[in-house]
Amino acid sequence: MSVEQLDAEKAARYAARMARKKAIIDKKIASADQDTGLLLVLTGNGKGKSSSAFGMVARALGHGLNVGVVQFIKGRTDTGEEAFLSKQAGVEWHVMGDGFTWETQNLAQDKAKAEAAWELAKKMLQSDQYDLVVLDELTYCIQYGFLDAQVVRSDLLSRPEMQHVVVTGRGAQPILIEIADTVTEMSAEKHAYEAGIRAQKGVEW
Amino acid sequence: MSVEQLDAEKAARYAARMARKKAIIDKKIASADQDTGLLLVLTGNGKGKSSSAFGMVARALGHGLNVGVVQFIKGRTDTGEEAFLSKQAGVEWHVMGDGFTWETQNLAQDKAKAEAAWELAKKMLQSDQYDLVVLDELTYCIQYGFLDAQVVRSDLLSRPEMQHVVVTGRGAQPILIEIADTVTEMSAEKHAYEAGIRAQKGVEW
Numbered sequence A, B: 001m002s003v004e005q006l007d008a009e010k011a012a013r014y015a016a017r018m019a020r021k022k023a024i025i026d027k028k029i030a031s032a033d034q035d036t037g038l039l040l041v042l043t044g045n046g047k048g049k050s051s052s053a054f055g056m057v058a059r060a061l062g063h064g065l066n067v068g069v070v071q072f073i074k075g076r077t078d079t080g081e082e083a084f085l086s087k088q089a090g091v092e093w094h095v096m097g098d099g100f101t102w103e104t105q106n107l108a109q110d111k112a113k114a115e116a117a118w119e120l121a122k123k124m125l126q127s128d129q130y131d132l133v134v135l136d137e138l139t140y141c142i143q144y145g146f147l148d149a150q151v152v153r154s155d156l157l158s159r160p161e162m163q164h165v166v167v168t169g170r171g172a173q174p175i176l177i178e179i180a181d182t183v184t185e186m187s188a189e190k191h192a193y194e195a196g197i198r199a200q201k202g203v204e205w
Helices: A005-030 A051-061 A080-085 A107-125 A140-145 A149-155 A176-178 B004-030 B049-062 B079-083 B107-127 B138-143 B147-158 B174-179
Strands: A039-043 A067-071 A091-095 A132-136 A164-168 A180-191 B038-044 B066-071 B093-096 B134-135 B166-169 B182-190
Touching: A005 A051, A005 A107, A005 B107, A051 A080, A051 A132, A051 A140, A051 A164, A051 B049, A051 B079, A067 A107, A080 A091, A080 B049, A107 A132, A107 A140, A107 A149, A107 B004, A140 A149, A140 A164, A140 B134, A149 A176, A149 B182, B038 B049, B038 B174, B049 B066, B049 B079, B049 B107, B049 B134, B049 B166, B066 B107, B079 B093, B093 B107, B107 B134, B107 B138, B138 B147, B147 B174
Parallel strands: A039 A164, A039 A180, A067 A091, A067 A132, A132 A164, B038 B166, B038 B182, B066 B093, B066 B134, B134 B166
Antiparallel strands: A180 B182
């Protein structure tokens, strides 16, 4: 066969493969036709949980939706996400933590902070004024017993039907995974931190 | 023991546990003291790859950094991320695809599109005017042979020292993983799509 014939054959095979793929995907798309508020859980040890939640905030703002964000653990207020997103129209942003719990070492204080944060989250979950609610680093509050998992579950399930919620944090509890629509486990195959590189602004904060 | 004694003991155990944790983490932080431009690869079948990249765009903007985005596959121009982020000062945004390859079924056309997209990406990778460059869905262009992996590798490695790059897409090639600083594998533990729920605006696009 000539080079031209080989190229033509390659292009034909490509077209056929993609046509088969299209048939499968079109069928899948046709069968996924419902709209509903999603509960997304982003968990695992890898980088990307909170940043993915903030990417969804950007997406939501692009569609003119209203967003509420509660950061349960984070205490610092110099993050890029807060500086940029919290000032946007349609965004309500609360940094409720004191930093990670190993910084405070005070159980009663950490629990009180988490409970105050949940009160704010609960108000959002009870209002149809928020199209997307981000509960950043919530899982740690359950892990350390600051919040009752059953209460969290119940408040999440009682939210408006079309409201999307994103929960982030390592070690998401089975009780959260069970009621979630979409769960992503993010595994760190490699992390710059392990090579002695500190958290970079614009990437990690 | 009285309830008060039990509570006091619990709080003391908590404080001790967190103090041990703090010592370990402080040591890790002290040893991670380098600054450098990172190459991040976000891969896997789970939801969160592109949204995490866009969350980093938001973070970068919060620190006053300049951002370049090239979307290699995506052809639609009604996404929330583009509507919101592309109009921000400091952002250059290019939607270069024709949609997923199974829609076009035309090898020569898809390859030409990918090459044009890489030309734009390369200009960003050669300029210190971009602090963060997002190459969204790049992996598919290598997978289908539209782009030469060695050329991609070489252009990525030649970029300015402090420039961060985020590559997204399923099935990231070993040649990318090898040169990356941070690699997250995102696995779909659950996906709303499988339950018949279509892509929701503000979440998936």
